[in-house]
Amino acid sequence: MKILLVEDDRLLAHEIARALREENFAVDIAANGEDGQHLGETESYDAAVLDLGLPKVPGVEVLRGWRKHGRDLPVLILTARDGWTDKVDGFKAGADDYLTKPFRIEELIMRLRALVRRASGHAAPRISCGPLSFETQTGVFELDGLHLKLTALEWRVLECLILRKDTVVERGVLSEKVYEGDVGTDSNSIEVIVARLRRKVGKALIETERGRGYKLNSGSR
Amino acid sequence: MKILLVEDDRLLAHEIARALREENFAVDIAANGEDGQHLGETESYDAAVLDLGLPKVPGVEVLRGWRKHGRDLPVLILTARDGWTDKVDGFKAGADDYLTKPFRIEELIMRLRALVRRASGHAAPRISCGPLSFETQTGVFELDGLHLKLTALEWRVLECLILRKDTVVERGVLSEKVYEGDVGTDSNSIEVIVARLRRKVGKALIETERGRGYKLNSGSR
DNA sequence: GCGCCCAAGCTTAACTCAACCTGAACGGAA
DNA sequence: TTCCGTTCAGGTTGAGTTAAGCTTGGGCGC
Incomplete structure (x- = not known):
């Protein structure tokens, strides 16, 4: 001090x-x-x-x-x-x-x-994952240092993924987090959102684990 | 505030x-x-x-x-x-x-x-954002160097936005900070105030993030 | 090993409706 | 009275959902 x-x-x-x-x-x-x-x-x-x-x-x-x-x-x-x-x-x-x-x-x-x-108390914790970074305090995503514009649902999904980066987030968990109330899971809306996200952040970042869910992987491996 | x-x-x-x-x-x-x-x-x-x-x-x-x-x-x-x-x-x-x-x-x-x-998180006594600037110690807003006259509610909303400039301020947060006591959320008065603010400070400054809230953006990004 | 088949996932496009904008009018307070 | 905040109604937009067709991957029989 x-x-x-x-x-x-x-x-x-x-x-x-x-x-x-x-x-x-x-x-x-x-x-x-x-x-x-x-x-x-x-x-x-x-x-x-x-x-x-x-x-x-x-x-x-x-x-x-x-x-x-x-x-x-x-x-x-x-x-x-x-x-x-x-x-x-x-x-x-x-x-x-x-x-x-x-x-x-x-x-x-x-x-x-x-x-x-x-x-x-003002240290803003940041999570980064490859070219993507997330400022937890403000909720801002950046891709290669540039502000990334997301819709509400895209944002929720990506937040959920980056908070658990490098581990598989199951589909059910995702839709629970994204749609606050429980939802009938017979819909592919999550897939659609993920597809749109992939187009924004690059295909390689979001990996799909067949039968389980999705994973955000930091390029470290 | x-x-x-x-x-x-x-x-x-x-x-x-x-x-x-x-x-x-x-x-x-x-x-x-x-x-x-x-x-x-x-x-x-x-x-x-x-x-x-x-x-x-x-x-x-x-x-x-x-x-x-x-x-x-x-x-x-x-x-x-x-x-x-x-x-x-x-x-x-x-x-x-x-x-x-x-x-x-x-x-x-x-x-x-x-x-x-x-x-x-602001150390300097003056926050500026595009053509808009805010003197934190006196609460005075200026637009292009000219004193900006605001009503009480307009002022509270704009202050709330400029203190968090470049980050999304959610609707709920906004009405929490602006209204005294508990808040009834079923009203569009915030929207009306924002519309009036836009007319005063220019449309481009206040960006709406659909489904989340509003953001004051300094054109720098 | 090879190829077939089906389930799981991907992607595009269209549609729907909630979220949002705005002008106007109303009512209360100074 | 004037000014300010709220409400309402009508119009606009775009995010989210659905559905349909396509791709991928793995299991299984040969």
Whole structure:
């Protein structure tokens, strides 16, 4: 867990760093806006603590710069003044939280922990299978990196297959998953959907196991 | 954008709810811990505001209950007492932020917006999508740089879509987030709102995924 | 091994109906 | 009054189903 601390007050900076390290955070200190800007853009941190009252480059500008460069780390800003506009500007620039000086160091730690916890929950698990990949959070399929457009039923079938890739999914299981209620199985609609899917994702991907069902096979064998 | 407000003080609750609704949030109010617990577990909210000083079931227990049930919505806790241990307990139970009473309602809104923005995976304070852009901290939409005037419902729908741009937002999810309380699903009002939105932002932006829902697509793919 | 036969699966095309769109009108709230 | 949200009706579209003919594969008798 690595934190970037941008704070010009040497004394305060070291006090904060000491406390954070005691809690097993790794801390880099930047004593001014320029260094902070640069470090935030080049290194990889789990979160940043940013003093808004910096000399030369104002803290808000540092934050704005990070965001412009696509840095999406959680940022907690510190403000000496109790000024309302400061906080508003900070939030508008993309801050996630703020603290007004003076503050208890335990509070800083707690808020940092909360930020990191929430930010880390955003890893989007992906399943890929040959040229096909599936983002479980958004339900988006991609083929060779290109967005794959599917109808509702095609999507359900393909999801069902990719969640069990490399294993046979029986016909019955498929129609159960695809048609929520139980269905009379005397129909070839599943076959039709599979055929259409094959035309979209390529014949080789979906293998049929005669008498049992279908299997999505990753080219690994 | 739907918020759960758990607050036993009727007056305060309605004041907060009014202010939030003025900012186009949909708000459900729970007047006690039990109701709050239940609503938070069964309904789907984008964030919760939780008073820690509740009668009967303490606020921290409510929060702990949600987390135990796997509800990971962002939670902002309110604490009347200036007590340190309250906040610590709150954070330990999985809170994301807190405010000490009394507070400015604008600050509550700022923090809520920051929480929601972060939870939706966006670090930058501005989301753009084709000619459309959205300022997360102020809730302002712009089309080609010009301020876009929307009604409350139009705003909620469009916000919901832009926060999940390029992914399909299901009809059900949409009406959940847009309407307060429970939802009757047999109505085409969402369709009508979408049609009106299309007339305002252009047809191409809002794509309909038949059988699933709607998608806001940044032409990039 | 060879070939026949039948069941299982594939594919195309047409049809049907639910999902969706939209203009208009109504009713309630500010 | 005006504005906003909802409902309704009529029209449009396209996804899903069906059915029919074709292909494939494996079992079995020779």
